[in-house]
Amino acid sequence: MKREHTQQNPVNQPGSPALEVLHLSKHFELGETSTLVLDDITFCAGAGELVCIIGCSGCGKTTLLNILAGFIPPGSGSVKMDGNPIERPGPERCVVFQEDALFPWLSVRENIAFGLKRRMKKKLLDLEVERFLALVGLNEFRDHLPCEISGGMKQRVALARVLILKPQVLLMDEPFVSLDYHLRKEMQNLLVSLWKELGQTIIFVTHDIDEAITLADRIIVMDIAPGRINQEFNVGLPRPRSEEQTGYIFFRKKLLSSYGALSFNPDQTTIRDNPQEVWGGNPVSKHCSSSKASGRMHNPEIICQLFDNQDKAIGRKRYPES
C-alpha cells in the first residue's frame, strides 16, 4: 500500500525517531594530530522523513553518513536506529554514493538483482526486478551493460539496486552531483516519487540549496571546523515543488538572506529561537532540535563558497537577489 506523504510526514513524534544522533563527536587522528571533525551533533529523523543535510566542503557530512551507515564508529555520543545502537553496517541502512559503483560486467537487470540473488527464489526475484525496472523507468535497458547507458541511467540503476533491498533508511551522499541540470531535476522528481511509494527514511547530503528545498521535509545546515549543526528547519512547502513557485522563491530568499544576516550579526535572533518568524515556515520540533544553538559568527567566505557551489550547479549568476 502506498504511504501517504502529506506536507508534513508523520514524523518527529516524541519517542518515535527512526534515526537518533545524540551529542555525537568524532576526531580523526593523523600522525600525532587529532582533529575534531564533528562536534556535539544532535538530531533525529522520524520514520519516513526526508532530511537534507547541507554544508560546505569538509564540514563532515560524509563522515556523519559513514557513522550512520556503520562504516566507522562514532567517537563519543550515541547513534541509534529504532532505539538500538548502530555499531556496524546493516541491510536496514543502505548507502547511495556520488559514483554509481555498479558492477561493470553485469547487465542493468543483473545489477538490480544482485543483492537479493542468494536470498530470494529466482521466479520471485525476476518479478521484483521487473517492478523496480519499471519504477526507475529502465525496462528498455534491462540487458544493457553499465558502459552502454548514460550517467543518469546509471544512477537510476544504483537507486533501484538499493531500493529493491527495502532498506528502512536510505543514506544518500550527493548522489546526483555529477549529473547535468535537467537529469538532476529528473532524478530529484524520481526520488520523491519512489519515496512516496516506498516510504523510507532518507538522509540526503547535498551542497545544493535548491536540491535541498526541492526534496526535504527538513533541512539541517552544518558549520565547518569543527562540523556542527547550525540551523535546522522544516520546509513545509507543498509537493511537487518548483523553483518558479512563489512560496519556493520566498523560502529560498529567506534562506539566503538569513544566512547573510547570521553571518555578519552574531546577535541576530536565530532560526532555532524563532523559526516561524524568520522563515515563515514551521518551527522545528523541539524533540529533534540540535543541542548546540546557533548564533555564532559564520565565516562569510564559507557562505560564499556554499552559494558558489549552488549557483554553479544550476548555472546561475551569483546573487541574483538582494
Ligand SMILES: Nc1ncnc2c1ncn2[C@@H]1O[C@H](COP(=O)(O)OP(=O)(O)OP(=O)(O)O)[C@@H](O)[C@H]1O
Ligand atoms: N579517514 C579520515 N582520516 C582523517 N581525516 C579525515 C578522514 N575522513 C575525513 N577526514 C577529514 O574530515 C573532514 C570532513 O570530511 P568529510 O569528507 O566528512 O567532509 P564533507 O562535508 O563530506 O566534504 P565534501 O562536501 O567535500 O564531500 C575533512 O577535513 C577531511 O579531511
Ligand SMILES: [Mg+2]
Ligand atoms: Mg562528502
